[in-house]
Each structure stands twice: as C-alpha cells, then as structure tokens.
Amino acid sequence: MSSEHSASRLYYRAWIGALSVLIAAGLASYLRQLDYGLGLTGMSRDVSWGLYIGQFTFAVGIAASAVMLVLPCYLHNAKAFSKIVLYGEFIAISAVASCMLFIFADMGQPGRVLNMIFYASPRSIMFWDMISLSGYLAINAVCAAVTLRAERNELPPPAWLRPIVLLSIPWAVSIHTVTAFLYCGLAARPFWFTAILAPRFLASAFASGPALLLLILRAAGIHIEPGARGKLATVITYAMALNVFFVLLELFTHFYSGIGHHPLPPVFWISAVLSTAAFFLLLFFRRHLIPACALTFFALWLDKGLTMVTAGFNPSPLGVVTAYTPTAPEIAIAAGIWSAGALLATVLFRRATAVRAYGSTEVVEEVLI
Amino acid sequence: MNLTRSGFLRFLTAPLVLLSRRRACAAPNRRWALVIDNRRCMQDAGCSACIQACHRAHNVPRIPDARHEVKWLWKERFQNLFGAEAVPVAAQNRLALALCNHCDNPPCTRVCPTAATWKRPDGVVMMDWHRCIGCRYCMAACPYASRSFNWIDPKPYITGPTPDFPRRTKGVVEKCNFCEERLAVGKAPACVEACPERSLVFGDLNDPQSEVRQLLNSRFTIRRHPELGTRPSVFYVV
Numbered sequence: 011m012s013s014e015h016s017a018s019r020l021y022y023r024a025w026i027g028a029l030s031v032l033i034a035a036g037l038a039s040y041l042r043q044l045d046y047g048l049g050l051t052g053m054s055r056d057v058s059w060g061l062y063i064g065q066f067t068f069a070v071g072i073a074a075s076a077v078m079l080v081l082p083c084y085l086h087n088a089k090a091f092s093k094i095v096l097y098g099e100f101i102a103i104s105a106v107a108s109c110m111l112f113i114f115a116d117m118g119q120p121g122r123v124l125n126m127i128f129y130a131s132p133r134s135i136m137f138w139d140m141i142s143l144s145g146y147l148a149i150n151a152v153c154a155a156v157t158l159r160a161e162r163n164e165l166p167p168p169a170w171l172r173p174i175v176l177l178s179i180p181w182a183v184s185i186h187t188v189t190a191f192l193y194c195g196l197a198a199r200p201f202w203f204t205a206i207l208a209p210r211f212l213a214s215a216f217a218s219g220p221a222l223l224l225l226i227l228r229a230a231g232i233h234i235e236p237g238a239r240g241k242l243a244t245v246i247t248y249a250m251a252l253n254v255f256f257v258l259l260e261l262f263t264h265f266y267s268g269i270g271h272h273p274l275p276p277v278f279w280i281s282a283v284l285s286t287a288a289f290f291l292l293l294f295f296r297r298h299l300i301p302a303c304a305l306t307f308f309a310l311w312l313d314k315g316l317t318m319v320t321a322g323f324n325p326s327p328l329g330v331v332t333a334y335t336p337t338a339p340e341i342a343i344a345a346g347i348w349s350a351g352a353l354l355a356t357v358l359f360r361r362a363t364a365v366r367a368y369g370s371t372e373v374v375e376e377v378l379i
Numbered sequence: 380m381n382l383t384r385s386g387f388l389r390f391l392t393a394p395l396v397l398l399s400r401r402r403a404c405a406a407p408n409r410r411w412a413l414v415i416d417n418r419r420c421m422q423d424a425g426c427s428a429c430i431q432a433c434h435r436a437h438n439v440p441r442i443p444d445a446r447h448e449v450k451w452l453w454k455e456r457f458q459n460l461f462g463a464e465a466v467p468v469a470a471q472n473r474l475a476l477a478l479c480n481h482c483d484n485p486p487c488t489r490v491c492p493t494a495a496t497w498k499r500p501d502g503v504v505m506m507d508w509h510r511c512i513g514c515r516y517c518m519a520a521c522p523y524a525s526r527s528f529n530w531i532d533p534k535p536y537i538t539g540p541t542p543d544f545p546r547r548t549k550g551v552v553e554k555c556n557f558c559e560e561r562l563a564v565g566k567a568p569a570c571v572e573a574c575p576e577r578s579l580v581f582g583d584l585n586d587p588q589s590e591v592r593q594l595l596n597s598r599f600t601i602r603r604h605p606e607l608g609t610r611p612s613v614f615y616v617v
Contacts, residue, residue: 047549048513049530054446058518058528118513118528118550125493125512136492136516197607198486198522327524327604328459328477332446 018231026356029349036346039339040115048118051340056332057323059116061316061344066112068218068315069351070189071211073105073146075219077182078245084175090237093366094227096161099154100358101223102182106147108351115343135191142185149178154358162365186211199322200272204263210256211314216249218310221303228300230359243299247292250306254289257282272325277317284309409501410483411557412584412612413571414594417475419578427454429476432573433555438546440536449527451555452478452570457617460603466617476570476579479504479525479555480603480611487517487526496552502584502612503557513550522607526554584612 043050053060079098082088114120131137153175160167190208197203220242227234264274288309291302325331336344420426433439433452440449458471481504488497488504495510496517518526532549540546544560547553558568566572571579582589591614594600600614 047529047531049447049549053530055448055527055530056446056524058515113514116514118515118552119511119548122493122510122512125495125510129493129495129510131492131494134490134492134516136490136514140492192516193519196486196490196520198520322519327522328455330459 026353029353029356032342032349033346033353036343036349039342039346042339043115043343044120048116050337052334052336054332054334056326056330057320057334059319059323060334061336061340062112062116064315064317064319065344065347066109066116067189067211067319068311069105069109069112070143070186071215071310071314072219072222073102073109073143074182074186074212074215075223076102076150077179078216078220078242078249079223080175080182081179082241082245084172085179088241090235090241094223094234094238096154096157096362097227097232097359098223099150099157100355100362101219101226102150103147103154103358104351104355106143106150106185107354108347109143110147111347111350112344115347135188135195138188139185139192142181142188146178146181146185149174149181153178158362158365162368183212186215193318193322196322198327201322202318204260206256206259210253210260213249213252213256214310214314217246217253218307218314220246220249221306224299224303225307226355226359230363232359232363239299243292243296246303246306247289250285250289250292253310254282254285257285272321275317275321275324277312278321281309281313281317284312408585410584410612411481411502411562412582412591412614413478413481413557413568414580414591414600414614414616415476416578416580416594416598416616417473418616419576420476420574421576421578426575428573428575429570429579430454432569435539436541436558436561436569437544437556438533438537438540439553440533441538442531442533442536447530449529449533449553451527451553452476460615461601462604465601470617475615477523477525478570478613479557480523480609480613481555481557483610483612484608486520486522486607486609490516490520492516499559501562503559503562504554505556505559506553508545508547508551508553511551513552515552517552522604522609523611526552528552 039050051060051062076095076098079091079095083091083095114123117123126137126140153171156171157167187208190211193199193202194204194207224234224239224242224246284305288302288305291298291305295302320334323332323334430452434441434450437451439451442448453476454474455477456471457466457473457475460475460477463471481502482498483502485498485504488494491497492514493510493512495507495512496504498504513528515528518528529547529549529551533547537546558566558570561568567581568579571581580590580594582591584591584595586592594616595614598616600616602611602614605611
C-alpha cells in the first residue's frame, strides 16, 4: 500500500466524518424546528418561502442536468461519455433525494405529507412536481443500477434499458420546467411572472450541473477522458451563453417596457456579473476549466438558490419590503440536507469505482481508495 | 321531409337549449359579497370594532412579532390596497379594511396541492385546517396578502378563546372565512354586525333585491387588482 493511497483513504474518512457531523447538526436543528415551528427560520408572513425552497429549486436543476450526459451518450453515440454517464445519473439521484428533503423541511405539517396523494389535486403544479420528481428518481435509479450491474458482469446493458434511458431525456427537461411553472404561473408575483423562467432555469441547470460534475470528479480523483472533459466544457459554455442571453432578454423587457414595478435585488446583479465573467472564462481560458466551473456553479447558485425565490416576495402585494435573513438553525438544516445528498452521492460513486477497479489494475490507480 | 335551415339549426342546438333551461330552473345560486362603504367607516378615528369582533370570534392570535403575525381583517393604507394611481392623492393615506376577497376565480385554491382550500358554490373560499400540509403555496399565489401562516404555536397568544370555533395548530395557513359558521345559521358575518356605522354591507350578489346588489347598482365601487382576473367578492365604495 503506497503512501498516496493511505492519504486518499484519510481524505475519504475526513470527508465522511465532516458530512456526518453536518447531517447530525441539521437533524438536531430540524428536531428543534419540528418542536417550535417554522418560526425558527427567517421566513415571515411576507417572505413565506426562503432558503429551503431556493435550495430545492437549485437542486432540481442539478438533477435535470444529467441529461447533458445521457443525451450525447445515447442519442449521438458520444463514446467519450459512456464512462461518466453513470456519475451523472448518481448525481441526479442524490439531487432529487435532496429536493424531496428540502420540500419536507419546508412543510408546516410534515406528518400530513401523504395528503398530497390522498387528496391529489391535478390543478396544482405541486402535484405535477411530485409526479415528475419521483418518476425521475425511479428512472435514474433503474438506469444506474442496471448499467452498473451489466458493467460488473462485463456484459452490455440489456436492450430493454434503452427506451427507459431515452425516456429520461424529456423527463429531465420536464422536472425543471414544472419547477419553473410553480413560480411563473402566479400573477401575484411580477418577479416570477415571466414565460422565460423555465428556459432560464434549464439553461442555468445545464451549466451548473455539468460544472458540478467536473468539480466532483476532480475532487474525488476520478479519471475522466480528455475528450469527455472537452465536450463537457463545450456543453457548459453553450448553456452559460444561453443563460446570459436569457437574463439579457429578461432585462430588456423589464427596462424597455418601463413597467419594471419590481426592483431587482443586488444579488441578482452580482450573479449576472459573475455569470458573464464565468462565460468569458469558459470561452477564452479553457485551460483553467476548474476555476471556471467553480465560478459558474457559484454564480448560478447565487441566482437560483439564494435570490430567485425571496425576490418574488419583495415587495409584498401591499408594497412592503421585508428583509429576509436565514437563521442559524435554518442554514444548519439546509447544510445537513446538502450533506445527506453528498453522502448518498459518495456511497454511489464509491460503488461504481469499486466495480470498475475490480480486475483492472490500470484503473485502480485513479480510484479513491 | 321538408327540412328548413332554421329547423336544422334548432335540431343541432336542442341539447344545448335543454341544458340551459335546466340550469335556469335549478335553485338560484347564491354568491356572497361584502361592500365596504369607506365614506362611513370611521376607522381613522381609532375604531376597530369589526377587527376585534372578527379576531375574537375566530380565535385569531395576537402575536407581537410582525413576522409571525396572523390577521384575518386589518387596516391598510389605500395606496397599498389599490396602488397609488387608483385613488385620489387626498385619500391615499386613508385607511381601509383588508381581508380575503373570496375571489370568484381564486389563485390560492388553484395551487393548493391537497384541496385544503377550495371555493364553495356560494363563493366562500374555505380552509380545512386539518388537511393543510403547510406548504404555503397559497400564500405565494394570493395577490392580496390575505393569508397568514402559523409560524409558531398560536395558542399562548389567544386571549379569551371562543370555545365554539376551532383554534389552529402551528404549521397551517389561515384567513378570513366570511364567517361561514355564522352564514350556516343565517347570521351576518361578525364584522358586519359589529360595525357601529353600518359601513359594512353583506349579502347575495345574485339577488337583485339584496342591499349589496342595489349598492353596486347605485354607487361607484372598486375592487382590488381587477387586472389580475380574480374577480373579488369584496367591493369598496370610495
């Protein structure tokens, strides 16, 4: 056993330990919230959704972005992606699991969650969000499990899997579209009430998701073929270009119409500037892909995870601006849920690397443990 | 057989005619509405009899922290209710009552994932506090900020509870119910009864003889945000 291996094992243990601590802290805070009520958070009568719903929305985007691997791999036969498509599906599974936890954390009466099924209301977009998210989780779980099993048996995946994989492509688009419909169908909230919200969501998801994948693969020390890396960088660049373009469209209508009755929050501008910077970094400094990915991810998280939801509530329909600051327990719960998602992803990744390392000595060098 | 053009059309439309006759024969639908005569209302002088009566009758907690406030009926500046352009400058800072509008086309009931809030045929927008999961989607959808969430346990903040009406638990949304519990026994809403100036008029919009219908026929009234297509059942005489 080389010293490099024992070092990576140490990192791995520290990572699992850190996630466990964050999950425990989140769980403790959640028990407090369960006892005291959602008044423990920074939300209020006027800003009635906050960090949880913002993180939920962002996580849906991360989940949807697996399509950026599945589509080239299965529809365009891009061989470069055949090894990493599994990791994309694992991230999708973990992100959808986090989404569900965020929704659960945001509920005032979590014990009544099954009312969503007992009194299913197809007129509510939330009903369709439940359908699309749980369906997406199932599709990805089946695809990933069957692919991995086939790989372990050194066989090609069964033929019946292909239609399911292809189904996951429109389904991925649907989960983020339906999530955008949660917001953009509400005439009461001018900031959300825009038809470009769903395309914007998708563009930012297709940039931030693959960016996260590249960051994770680098951090986990998983080898990625240069061809796949280059193609992913192209996907991120195009998606970021579309995202910046859609934001500009939004700004045009907002300012040129002269209506602009909702002020754009400062973080919106910060995110717009950082997104543009990330786009130029991706376009002209491809050698620095990892910093560009980090900037892409951060800029889009600021927009969708932090600003988009709360900006819809300010000003309130009565013209009142209410400050919203997440409280410490609220942040702890959100961090705990992200950590749970990260732990699930770690376990899944580890399983894949173990299967792939089995019997192939040249790969074992790249593997975490 | 000699088929004329009009006869053919009558034949085609016969089912529709039958259907419309049946609807006309059915018992007349009620649609409850409230007209607030803001010229009579003396709230600026400090009267809040209607609010007190409402909040007492429905066990609405009095929570000092504005972030966690629960309110069914409250005073709001005119310009906040209607927008600065909709009312004369002199009236902008006047206070008027705000409450659930019991919209004819309510966005809140449309978005509720459990049908814990729904519109009755008589126009009352109802809430089931035992079914509500506390997702607060209705609060995001309401363009009138009429809905409150129980961020904390409301029970310690209820003074002199009314035993006839349920108290709420933490984690559910609530709002004005047009006093459906009083309508059921033929009484007018508590706020209407409590007003010393008789500035609140309640009645059936579909009854041509009702006081609300006659007021609407004779006075200029406005509703909050008619451009959103919600068709509120609360009217203001300004």
